[in-house]
Amino acid sequence: MSNMNEQEKHFKHPSFYPGDAPETEHPFSLYISVWILLFVFSGFSYMVDYMNVEGYLRWFLVTVFAFLKAGLVVGVFMHMAWERMALLYAITLPPLFLLALAGILAVDGSFIYYIRDLFMSLTPS
Amino acid sequence: MSSQPVSFEESVPDNLKGLVSDWSSDVQTFKVRWSKAMMWIFLVSDTFIFGSFLSAYMAVRLTTTVPWPNTSEVFALHVGGADIPLLLIAIMTFILISSSGTMAMAVTSGYKKQRVRTGVLILLTALGGVAFVGMQMFEWTKLIVDEGIRPWGNEYGAHQFGGFFFMITGFHGLHVSIGVIYLTTIAVRVLQGRYDRLDDYQIVEVAGLYWHFVDLVWIFIFAFFYLW
Numbered sequence: 059m060s061n062m063n064e065q066e067k068h069f070k071h072p073s074f075y076p077g078d079a080p081e082t083e084h085p086f087s088l089y090i091s092v093w094i095l096l097f098v099f100s101g102f103s104y105m106v107d108y109m110n111v112e113g114y115l116r117w118f119l120v121t122v123f124a125f126l127k128a129g130l131v132v133g134v135f136m137h138m139a140w141e142r143m144a145l146l147y148a149i150t151l152p153p154l155f156l157l158a159l160a161g162i163l164a165v166d167g168s169f170i171y172y173i174r175d176l177f178m179s180l181t182p183s
Numbered sequence: 184m185s186s187q188p189v190s191f192e193e194s195v196p197d198n199l200k201g202l203v204s205d206w207s208s209d210v211q212t213f214k215v216r217w218s219k220a221m222m223w224i225f226l227v228s229d230t231f232i233f234g235s236f237l238s239a240y241m242a243v244r245l246t247t248t249v250p251w252p253n254t255s256e257v258f259a260l261h262v263g264g265a266d267i268p269l270l271l272i273a274i275m276t277f278i279l280i281s282s283s284g285t286m287a288m289a290v291t292s293g294y295k296k297q298r299v300r301t302g303v304l305i306l307l308t309a310l311g312g313v314a315f316v317g318m319q320m321f322e323w324t325k326l327i328v329d330e331g332i333r334p335w336g337n338e339y340g341a342h343q344f345g346g347f348f349f350m351i352t353g354f355h356g357l358h359v360s361i362g363v364i365y366l367t368t369i370a371v372r373v374l375q376g377r378y379d380r381l382d383d384y385q386i387v388e389v390a391g392l393y394w395h396f397v398d399l400v401w402i403f404i405f406a407f408f409y410l411w
Contacts, residue, residue, distance in 0.1 A: 086288055093284035100280060100405075104273050107255050107410055117411060124406035128399055135287045135395045137388075145213050149223050156234035163238050167245030174248050 092134045099123045099130075222389045226396045229358075233400050236354065237407050240347045252339035254409050257330065258322070272409050275318050276401065279359075282311025283398040286366075286391045293373075293387035301387060302374035305366050308394060312363040319356050323349075348408070355404055358397050365390055 103123040106116055133139040138146060195201050213220040244251055255268035262270065289304035326332045326348075332339075334346040369390045378384045 084291060086291065089284060089287040089291065092287075093280070096280045096283075097277065100273075100276050103406060103410055104269065104276075107269055120406045120410045124402055127402045131283065131395055131399050131402065135283055135398075136392055142214055145215060145220070145223065148213070149227055152227055153230045153234060156231065156238065159235070160238045160241060163242035164245065167242040170246040171248065174246065178248060 088134065092130050095130055096127055099127045216385055218385060218389045219392070222392050226392065229396065229400075233351075233354070233403070236347075236351050237403060240351065240408065243343045243347065244341070247341040247343060249341045251341050252337065252344045257326070257332070257339055258409065269409060271318060271322055272405065275315055275322075276405050278311050278315050278318070279398050279401050282308045282315070283395055285311065286394045290388050290391040293378075293384035296379065296382075296384055298373060298376060298379055301384065302370050305370035305373060305387070305390070309363045309366040309370065312359050312366065312394075312397075316356055316359050316363070319352065319359075323352075351404060351408060355397070355400055358400065362394050362397050365393060 100123075103120050106119045106123075111119065132150075138149070195204050207217065256266075258272055259266040259268045260270040261267075285304050286308040289301050289308060292301040292304060330339075331337065332345045332348070334349050336342040337345050369386060372378065373384075373387065378386065
């Protein structure tokens with residue numbers, strides 16, 4: 059290993075990268091069970107449409123199945139479940155700001171709808 | 184042999200080399216490779232792009248006083264004399280999930296440095312991506328040619344539907360297409376033995392992160408655009 063150049067040495071310093079340790083190796087069976095679970099959840103959300111579930115129950119079920127699937131993909135397929143907390147939080151917390159964006163836009167969107175509805179009811183057609 | 188400690192200025196000069204060294208030094212927050220950390224940070228930024236798209240879609244859908252087109256009607260596929268709602272989308276979803284599954288297996292085989300197995304599994308994943316994009320092209324053609332859906336209007340309801348549909352699924356399809364090129368490149372390099380020579384399959388895991396993200400985005404598009 060004496061002919062290894064500096065860059066390679068840097069990349070191969072195992073103690074620096076606990077994330078690359080053997081515990082990140084998992085049997086195929088784990089991925090196959092997650093795969094099956096993803097199929098099942100997708101099937102469930104498809105059934106919500108197929109069985110014409112409407113209104114809040116529809117939105118609730120569709121959202122729950124989407125987040126369950128997302129959790130499995132990020133946690134197991136992308137190995138986030140085995141990463142250190144420094145990486146976990148740096149990656150998963152910032153997207154929560156999107157909830158604030160969606161919340162503000164929901165309020166604003168409903169208000170615009172109200173104004174438009176009001177305008178149209180006052181406008182002779 | 185002098186044991187005099189070398190000063191920082193001497194060991195890390197303030198020039199281009201120093202700049203690279205400063206940014207790649209052992210002042211380290213994330214205890215993973217640089218490539219993996221940077222891929223994750225790229226994916227966070229991409230999350231914000233798709234998150235903003237979907238939030239904007241929600242906002243516009245809330246504001247319109249004209250009913251939103253019924254997606255299970257618009258995306259129905261006519262098979263054997265009956266309209267089956269969202270059939271094509273369901274098949275596309277299953278294909279993309281399956282390609283994520285083969286990619287996860289490729290990453291595991293990569294950890295074990297199984298050259299052929301890793302390469303073949305990545306190629307299978309890329310093939311799933313090609314199938315997905317092909318079906319998306321079919322879907323777009325059907326919507327544009329047969330159903331006359333345009334970014335500025337359609338016959339099924341609110342005019343904004345087309346704009347959001349083409350923008351969101353188009354941007355996702357672009358990600359899948361880029362992913363196919365990316366994965367094919369990595370697969371060829373794996374099969375050529377490049378990562379055996381380096382004794383390092385990390386790049387397979389990094390490429391896997393990108394591919395799983397593409398699947399992740401589709402999960403939300405499927406839920407919020409097609410099913411809501």
